[in-house]
Amino acid sequence: VTVLLLLALAPVRSTSALTFNLTNGAELAALKSTNLTLYTQVRTGFESAAAMWSSVLTNNVTVSLTINYRALGTSLAQTSLESSPVSYTTFRSKLSLGKDADSLIDQTVLANLPTSNPTYTVRNSGATINSSMVNATYANQKALGIATSPILQDGFVTVNSNYSFDFNRSDGITTNRYDFIGVAAHEIGHTLGFCSCVDAIDAMKTSGSFTPRPMDVFRFSSANTRDLSADGVGKYFSVNGGIGDANGGDIDMWFSTGDQRGDGNEAGHFKDQLGLGIMDPTAAPGEMLSISENDLAMFDAIGWNVVRPSGLVVPEPSALPLLVLGGILSAGCWFRPSRGRSVRKVPTEDRV
Ligand SMILES: [Zn+2]
Numbered sequence: 001v002t003v004l005l006l007l008a009l010a011p012v013r014s015t016s017a018l019t020f021n022l023t024n025g026a027e028l029a030a031l032k033s034t035n036l037t038l039y040t041q042v043r044t045g046f047e048s049a050a051a052m053w054s055s056v057l058t059n060n061v062t063v064s065l066t067i068n069y070r071a072l073g074t075s076l077a078q079t080s081l082e083s084s085p086v087s088y089t090t091f092r093s094k095l096s097l098g099k100d101a102d103s104l105i106d107q108t109v110l111a112n113l114p115t116s117n118p119t120y121t122v123r124n125s126g127a128t129i130n131s132s133m134v135n136a137t138y139a140n141q142k143a144l145g146i147a148t149s150p151i152l153q154d155g156f157v158t159v160n161s162n163y164s165f166d167f168n169r170s171d172g173i174t175t176n177r178y179d180f181i182g183v184a185a186h187e188i189g190h191t192l193g194f195c196s197c198v199d200a201i202d203a204m205k206t207s208g209s210f211t212p213r214p215m216d217v218f219r220f221s222s223a224n225t226r227d228l229s230a231d232g233v234g235k236y237f238s239v240n241g242g243i244g245d246a247n248g249g250d251i252d253m254w255f256s257t258g259d260q261r262g263d264g265n266e267a268g269h270f271k272d273q274l275g276l277g278i279m280d281p282t283a284a285p286g287e288m289l290s291i292s293e294n295d296l297a298m299f300d301a302i303g304w305n306v307v308r309p310s311g312l313v314v315p316e317p318s319a320l321p322l323l324v325l326g327g328i329l330s331a332g333c334w335f336r337p338s339r340g341r342s343v344r345k346v347p348t349e350d351r352v
Pocket of ligand 1: 186187190269280281
């Protein structure tokens with residue numbers, strides 16, 4: 001009754017929202033004929049994961065992903081990102097356009113982004129990068145309003161069928177099972193632009209030609225030091241030149257620092273064990289994964305238009321009905337259970 005009432009009261013709103021076009025990969029397509037029940041759980045799970053992002057990101061774009069469910073190595077899931085270099089100048093100018101510039105985070109971003117190409121410290125090569133480009137995922141480029149070259153897909157997301165998953169979040173996540181929808185949403189988050197070129201630096205272990213990701217523009221190790229080193233030095237998310245974090249307060253939005261040379265987790269994640277958001281690098285059995293304001297702050301900074309329940313940004317009136325309905329349809333989304341620290345965690349390893 002409550003939902004119907006709210007639906008009736010909700011004014012006609014613009015249909016601006018992120019939508020997804022999900023295509024089954026080969027193994028998932030084959031599952032339809034061999035195990036229809038499991039196929040339906042997986043397919044519906046991916047659709048629910050996509051809907052988690054559609055409920056909070058309002059860019060009127062369609063992201064096309066190939067989804068799959070098959071045996072992988074030890075990771076829970078993996079994502080292949082599709083991206084291309086965009087000039088920093090274009091990236092910066094696109095951030096200043098449209099409704100996205102209404103948010104407090106965007107205003108802070110624009111007030112602090114250098115007008116000339118940023119410089120990045122890379123201690124692994126003893127050098128600094130002065131890059132005129134950012135390597136943006138196609139989905140991120142769509143959000144920015146950049147016309148992408150013809151491509152097949154914006155990303156390829158595969159969940160590892162070797163693990164036991166709970167496909168139903170409405171009654172919590174069963175002990176000893178992983179949150180399928182949350183894991184899929186995490187991987188989709190990478191395709192939307194939550195990724196770092198530090199993982200390439202970490203893997204190659206040599207100096208080379210690396211193009212920073214849009215997220216790397218906001219990766220600092222101290223005030224005024226954008227830092228793409230794959231090492232143990234702490235790196236954090238800041239939109240005001242490294243002075244504070246995206247909340248404008250104390251620095252607490254830390255990043256993982258590298259699978260090989262850092263803290264053991266891929267750098268294109270928040271730091272583990274701090275409960276920072278769905279873009280943390282690991283998931284525990286029994287843990288429900290939820291999109292946090294930290295996650296949304298990052299997507300806001302790199303060009304997505306974001307709806308939040310509270311705090312950093314006052315949503316525009318036209319976005320409020322979506323916010324209310326989204327809160328009802330995914331009530332657990334905003335509140336993370338405390339993480340169990342003794343349970344074994346499995347990295348959601350991402351192939352870039
Ligand atoms: Zn990941």
